Amino acid sequence: MIGCTLLVPLGLSADFITFGLSVAAIVITGVVLVQGYRDTAAIHAKLDEIVVALRETRNDVVGLEHEDPKHIRETVRRLEREAHQMPPWPTDD
Template identity: 70%
Template sequence: MNRFLFVIADFLSRPPGFYVLIAAMIACTAMVPFGLTNVITYALSVAAIVITGVVLIQGYRDTAAIHAKLDEIIVALKEARNNVVGLEHAEPEEIRAHLARLELEAAAADQEAEHEGVAGSDTLDGIQRGLSKASPAAAKRNEVRRQRRAQKR
């Protein structure tokens, strides 16, 4: 059943599917003079439900794809914390709590950067120094990156 719904949603979310819905609406409007208002009302109600379903299914697919891509990036970055992978499946309270922790950490990092005098283009270096505290390998990579940027200037 899911496969069928995804195929229908995919078709209806593209221009040919939209044209089919427009043609169906025109056909319903053409039936009004024949006294088929109940049929027209029913058909338009079903069309509205189908369109709503298409929007929801396409939104689900887009969101799932974005989460998969972000999870791939998080896993690929050695410095990133992997505990955020799959956070979209958590309860809303857990997500809000995690977001609050991240905002506190970001505010603390901003204050630390201001305290160290990191500003402008040096902000990236400040972030990398913060990440370097997490792992020696990250520290080495970041040092190499800093040296390369310095050579380019």
């Protein structure tokens, strides 16, 4: 922003500077989104590894992030119903 302000006395119009700042904002947004995608993909891979490693779990949720949104919502609702029906965890009181 400071750099753009310094360019105004050199004859560059405010429209040109606004365009430049808009392009920079779009590029920065893209970089942030790509980094967020990487983080999410890594978390999914780690969670899939945990599900596969635990023999008591069902593997039908592995790769769920690749399904269509309707299927994901149905699976989440089913799992939430099952979780509510389970007894609470024992406490060490």
